Structures are given as C-alpha cells and as structure tokens.
Amino acid sequence: MTRASLRLRLALAGAIAICLGLALAGWGLMLLFSAHVERRAVGELETHLDQVLGALAQSPDGALTLDNQLADPRFQQPYGGLYWQIETRRGILRSRSLWDWQLPLPALSPTDGLVVLDNFAAPDGRRLLGVERRVVLPPSLGGEGVTLVLAMDRTALSKATRAFGEDLLPYLALLAVALIAAGWLQLSIGLRPLGELARRLTAIRTGDASRLGGNLPREVRPLATDFDALLTERETQMQAARQRAGDLAHGLKTPLQALLGESQRLRQAGQAPIAQSIDQIVDRMREHVDRELTRTRVASRAGAAGSDVTAVIAQVVDVIERTPTGARLDWDISIAEPGKPGPIASPPMQAALDPADLAEALGTLLENAARYAHRRVGISARITPTGAIEIEARDDGPGLPESALTDLLDRGARLDQQSRNTGLGLAICRDITEGAGGSLMLENTHPGLCARLTLPAARPPGQARRPD
Numbered sequence: 001m002t003r004a005s006l007r008l009r010l011a012l013a014g015a016i017a018i019c020l021g022l023a024l025a026g027w028g029l030m031l032l033f034s035a036h037v038e039r040r041a042v043g044e045l046e047t048h049l050d051q052v053l054g055a056l057a058q059s060p061d062g063a064l065t066l067d068n069q070l071a072d073p074r075f076q077q078p079y080g081g082l083y084w085q086i087e088t089r090r091g092i093l094r095s096r097s098l099w100d101w102q103l104p105l106p107a108l109s110p111t112d113g114l115v116v117l118d119n120f121a122a123p124d125g126r127r128l129l130g131v132e133r134r135v136v137l138p139p140s141l142g143g144e145g146v147t148l149v150l151a152m153d154r155t156a157l158s159k160a161t162r163a164f165g166e167d168l169l170p171y172l173a174l175l176a177v178a179l180i181a182a183g184w185l186q187l188s189i190g191l192r193p194l195g196e197l198a199r200r201l202t203a204i205r206t207g208d209a210s211r212l213g214g215n216l217p218r219e220v221r222p223l224a225t226d227f228d229a230l231l232t233e234r235e236t237q238m239q240a241a242r243q244r245a246g247d248l249a250h251g252l253k254t255p256l257q258a259l260l261g262e263s264q265r266l267r268q269a270g271q272a273p274i275a276q277s278i279d280q281i282v283d284r285m286r287e288h289v290d291r292e293l294t295r296t297r298v299a300s301r302a303g304a305a306g307s308d309v310t311a312v313i314a315q316v317v318d319v320i321e322r323t324p325t326g327a328r329l330d331w332d333i334s335i336a337e338p339g340k341p342g343p344i345a346s347p348p349m350q351a352a353l354d355p356a357d358l359a360e361a362l363g364t365l366l367e368n369a370a371r372y373a374h375r376r377v378g379i380s381a382r383i384t385p386t387g388a389i390e391i392e393a394r395d396d397g398p399g400l401p402e403s404a405l406t407d408l409l410d411r412g413a414r415l416d417q418q419s420r421n422t423g424l425g426l427a428i429c430r431d432i433t434e435g436a437g438g439s440l441m442l443e444n445t446h447p448g449l450c451a452r453l454t455l456p457a458a459r460p461p462g463q464a465r466r467p468d
Contacts, residue, residue: 006194007187014183022172022179029168034161038129041157042116045131045150048072049114052084052148058141064088070095081153083128088146103130103149117151127154193217197224204231208459256282306458307355308348309381309389310335316362317379326370334380349381350458351389353436358455364429365393365451372397373448383457388438391453399444429453 048070057067064086074080078099085103086093092102104120117130130151137144193216203209211231212224259282267275317333320326335349351358369377373395381391433440438455 007191010187010191011180011184014187015180018176018179018183022176026165026168026172030161030165033164034157037157037160041129041152042131045129045152046114048082048084049131049133049148049150052086052150053135056086056137056141062142063090064093064137064141064146066093079124081156083149083151085149085151086146087149089144103128103151117149122151128152129154129157193220200224252285256286306350307353307358309351309358309391310348312355312358312362313379313381313391316359316366320363320366320370323370325367329370329373330376332376332378334378335382349383349389351436351455352458353432353438353455357432357436361429361432361453362391362393365391365453369393369395369397369449369451384454387457389455389457391455393451393453394445394448396448399447399449400442402444405442405444 051070052066055066055068055070057065059065069076070084072082074082075084075095075097077097080097082095083098083103084095085098094102101122101124103122113133115132117128117132120128120130122128128151130149132147132149134145134147137146197212197216197220200209200212204212211228213228214221214224216224259278263275263278263282266272266278313333313335317326317331321331353361366377366379369379374397376396378394379392380394381389384390430440433453433455436455438453441452441454443450443452
C-alpha cells in the first residue's frame with residue numbers, strides 16, 4: 001500500500017468514508033421513518049379507539065355492545081391485522097378479526113389515560129402495536145370501568161419501512177457516485193501542484209531546467225525552496241570536486257613527465273629493465289589521469305553540448321579506413337530515422353555530447369572492432385522510440401568470453417582490468433558515455449561482438465535550457 005498512488009489511496013479512503021457515511025445516514029433515515037410510521041399508526045389506533053367508544057351501546061339485558069360496526073374492513077376479516085378488544089365485568093368483547101383468540105393484556109394502569117403497548121405479541125406469535133385506555137362509562141351505559149385495547153399487526157409497518165428503504169437505496173447509491181466523483185475531482189485539483197512539481201523535477205533531470213522555481217502553492221513552496229537550495233549546494237560541491245580532480249590530474253602530469261625522463265636516463269645507463277618497468281607504471285598512471293580529465297571535461301559540458309552523429313561517424317570511419325588495420329576491411333554504415341530504415345537520417349541525429357568526446361568514444365569502439373574483425377565492420381545509428389540515440393559497432397571477429405561481458409555489466413567493473421591481450425580499452429569510452437547520461441553494452445553476436453552505445457538526444461535549438 002505504501003507504493004500505491006497517493007491519489008488512489010486518498011480516493012479509496014474518501015470512497016470508503018462516503019459509503020460508510022451514507023450507509024449510516026440511510027440507517028438513521030430508516031429509523032426515523034420507522035418511528036414516524038409508528039407514530040402515525042398510534043394516531044390511527046387512537047382514532048379507532050375513539051370510534052369504538054362512540055359506538056358503545058347497552059343492550060336490554062345490560063350488556064355492552066357496539067351499536068354499529070367500524071368502517072375499516074380489517075376489523076371484520078379474521079386475522080385481518082387490525083383488532084379491538086373491550087374488557088368488562090361481564091367478560092370480553094372483541095372484533096371479528098380476533099376470531100378465536102384474545103389480546104394478551106399487561107397489568108392495568110391504575111390511572112386513566114392512553115397507554116401505548118409497544119412490545120407485545122398475539123397468541124400466534126406475531127408482533128403487535130397497540131394502545132390501551134381505561135375509561136369509566138357514563139350512567140347511560142352502566143357507569144362501570146372498562147379497558148379498551150386497539151392493536152394492529154406490525155407486519156404492515158415493517159413492509160412500509162422496507163419499501164421506504166428500497167426506494168431510498170437507489171438515491172443513496174446515486175449520491176455516493178456523485179460524492180465520489182466530486183471527491184476525485186477535488187483530489188485532481190488539489191494534487192495538481194504535485195503534478196507540476198513532478199514535471200519540473202523531470203525538466204531538471206533532463207536538463208531543460210536547473211531549478212524548480214517559484215509560482216507554486218503556499219503549501220508546496222517551502223519544499224521547492226529547500227530543494228533548489230539543495231541543488232545549489234550540490235552543484236557547488238560537484239564543481240569544487242571536479243575542479244580538484246582536474247587540478248590533481250594536471251598536477252600529476254609534470255611528475256609523470258619527470259619519471260619518463262628518469263626512465264630514459266636509466267635506459268641510456270644500461271638499466272633497460274628498470275626503465276621499462278617505470279614506463280609501464282607511468283603508462284598506467286597516465287591512463288588514470290587521462291580518464292579523470294575526460295570525466296571532468298564531459299561533466300562540465302553535460303546538458304549543453306550537441307553533435308551530429310552522422311558527421312562524427314563519417315569522420316571517425318574515414319580516419320580508421322586510412323590505417324593499415326582499417327584499410328583491409330569492408331565498412332558498412334547504416335544511419336536510419338525512427339522506424340524508417342535507410343542510409344541517411346533527416347534531420348541529422350543530434351546527440352547530447354560534445355563532438356570531440358563522441359569522436360573519442362566512437363574511435364575506441366571502431367578501433368577495437370577493426371582490430372579483431374576478420375573481413376567486415378558494421379556501424380549503425382538510429383533513434384529509439386524513447387527518443388535516445390543508439391549506435392552499434394559490429395565485427396565478425398572471435399567475440400569475448402561470456403565472463404568478460406558479465407564483469408563489464410557489474411557496477412564498478414572496468415574493461416582495462418581484463419588481461420592485456422584482450423585488446424579492449426573501453427574504460428574512457430564508458431566514462432564518456434555515462435558522463436553524458438548514456439550507457440555502453442557489449443554482447444556476442446556469433447560471430448563477432450556488438451558494442452552498443454546509447455546516448456541522450458540533444459535538445460532542439462528552440463528548447464534551450466530555461467533560465468531560473
């Protein structure tokens with residue numbers, strides 16, 4: 001969950017909260033509706049109770065009867081769901097709907113008034129809602145005290161509440177969808193500054209900008225300010241480090257030259273083995289110095305350089321073809337547009353690398369290819385779907401041991417750490433490529449070896465780096 005989208009996590013949390021809130025609201029509305037229906041039912045029962053009282057009469061033998069039947073047909077239908085019952089000294093009067101059972105009455109209240117019977121059951125187990133009232137009849141009706149009970153089946157109330165819930169559910173679902181959509185829109189608007197921040201970070205990574213800059217919401221602005229300050233500090237540190245590395249490399253050149261002079265004097269003095277050993281040590285130290293100078297040079301030009309790949313390839317091949325090693329080979333050059341094979345690319349491919357650095361890297365690749373090729377060397381360049389420039393140098397020679405290819409791909413591995421008879425001096429080529437933000441890969445093609453150089457494309461002239 002920690003790797004999921006922040007927008008998705010917030011949207012999911014909001015959707016769950018909305019659904020829970022609406023479910024709680026729906027449950028509350030159901031309770032309110034049920035209470036309202038129950039109050040209406042109690043009012044209806046009280047009205048029927050008054051009608052029963054108004055219809056009471058006394059028969060010639062002094063017994064209480066109903067002068068006329070109530071209008072609601074449920075009182076006449078057995079188990080119709082609406083019942084009345086009167087308890088007198090002579091017995092119990094009840095509606096036809098009670099049929100062969102009577103309402104179970106709780107203990108009588110000692111005072112007159114309406115009592116709601118909220119929780120009692122009929123003999124057959126069904127739940128009832130009723131009202132009870134104890135009254136004293138007038139002398140014309142015998143003047144005795146009687147207890148009247150009106151009750152109705154709760155099934156009708158439950159059906160009404162259930163129907164209300166079924167009618168309410170689609171509206172709650174529609175409201176949930178609307179609220180979730182509104183929440184997603186709110187998230188999209190609220191998180192838009194983070195998207196702008198990501199775009200500016202991408203621009204810094206690709207070299208289109210050097211700072212995040214301002215014009216951001218108040219909540220994000222401190223982050224951008226601190227990040228820009230960190231970039232400034234790191235650039236200062238990197239510049240100082242590159243300067244120190246360059247100074248150190250240049251400072252070593254004079255002692256190395258002095259060592260070469262000493263080795264020459266030793267050779268003249270007849271100490272050739274010692275002089276040769278010194279020369280080998282000086283060569284290795286000079287290689288490291290040249291490498292550091294190359295890294296410093298490439299890093300200082302990063303993001304601002306550009307070179308025509310087609311022109312540089314032609315220049316390098318032209319030079320190598322004039323050498324004895326290159327003159328004996330067939331050279332196959334293929335430059336293609338993205339997705340369009342052909343001999344020439346138009347417009348020219350522009351790599352984000354200084355022409356001299358690109359020529360040095362390609363020269364290393366092609367010199368090694370020419371050294372180990374039997375008859376043919378092929379070089380091709382194309383623009384990948386991602387916009388990078390891919391250059392391949394292929395030969396038909398013996399290739400490399402698989403262990404050498406694996407060691408090359410390891411972090412910190414250097415080709416010049418292989419045995420001296422491999423003929424591959426690609427450490428500086430790799431440094432140039434990685435310094436420009438590219439990569440170098442080797443793979444056996446059976447026969448031969450393919451060296452693949454991937455470089456970022458230079459920005460068009462109209463997309464120069466924005467000032468901050």
